[in-house]
Amino acid sequence: MATGRTHRPATRSRGIPEATVARLPLYLRALTALSERSVPTVSSEELAAAAGVNSAKLRKDFSYLGSYGTRGVGYDVEYLVYQISRELGLTQDWPVVIVGIGNLGAALANYGGFASRGFRVAALIDADPALSGRMVAGLPVRHTDELEAIVADNQVSIGVIATPAGAAQEVCDRLVAAGVTSILNFAPTVLAVPDGVDVRKVDLSIELQILAFHEQRKAGEELDGAVAATRRPLPKADGAPAARPAGDERPGPDGDLPAVMPA
Incomplete structure (x- = not known):
C-alpha cells in the first residue's frame, strides 16, 4: 500500500482550528489573484476584504501559521501563497x-x-x-x-x-x-x-435553497418598509390635525368618525 494514503496536512498536528483551515483556501485564492497581477505585498485590511472576512480574524488565522506581516508594509504575497499551499498540502501531488x-x-x-x-x-x-x-x-x-x-x-x-x-x-x-x-x-x-x-x-x-431563503427575507423586509411608509402621519398645516389615509376608521379627536370612509 502506498504511504500517500495516510498523509495528512500539517494543520492538524499544529493545532490550527478547523474554522481557520476552512478560510485558508479563501486567502489562497485572493493571494493567487494578487500574485498574478505581480502585487508584491498586501495589507491585512486589503487581503481580508478580498477574502470576505474581517481583518482581525485574518490576522488571528495567520498567527497560527507563524506569519505576522511587517508593520507599515503588510504581508509578502508570494511567501503567503507558498506558506498556505504548504499548510493545505498543495505542494505535493x-x-x-x-x-x-x-x-x-x-x-x-x-x-x-x-x-x-x-x-x-x-x-x-x-x-x-x-x-x-x-x-x-x-x-x-x-x-x-x-x-x-x-x-x-x-x-x-x-x-x-x-x-x-x-x-x-x-x-x-x-x-x-x-x-x-x-x-x-x-x-x-x-x-x-x-x-x-x-x-x-x-x-x-x-446552497440554492439558502439563497432562496435570503431572497425571500429581503423581499419581506422591502414589503414591510413599504407598508410602514404608508402609515407615516402626514405633516400638519397651521396646527390642524394631520389628515389620515383613506380607509382609516379610527375616531377623530372629538370621537367622531372621519369624513372619508372606505368604499
Missing part, C-alpha cells in the same frame, strides 16, 4: 478518482483548476458499461469493477463521488475499503464513514 461520470462528473473531470492546485485526476470510474472506454477530459472511463485496483495502482487517497444518491454509500464503502481516506461528496445524500475518514459534502440544491 494528490491523485484523485472521480466516480460517476454523468453530466456533473464529466464537468468535474474537465475542470482545469485541479491540476494547478496540486490535484491530479488519476481515473474516471462509472458503473455504466456503455461508458467504459469513452474518453472524457483526455482519460478513458473505467468500470467500477476496477475501482479497487485503480485506487491501489494510483496510490489514491482522495475520492470524488458524483453518482446518484442511491449508489453513493456503496461507492463510498468500496473507496474506504480500498484505502481512500478523504471523500468529496456531490451526491445528494449523507454518507456514513468510519473514524479517520474525512467527508466534505457539496450540495448545490441546498
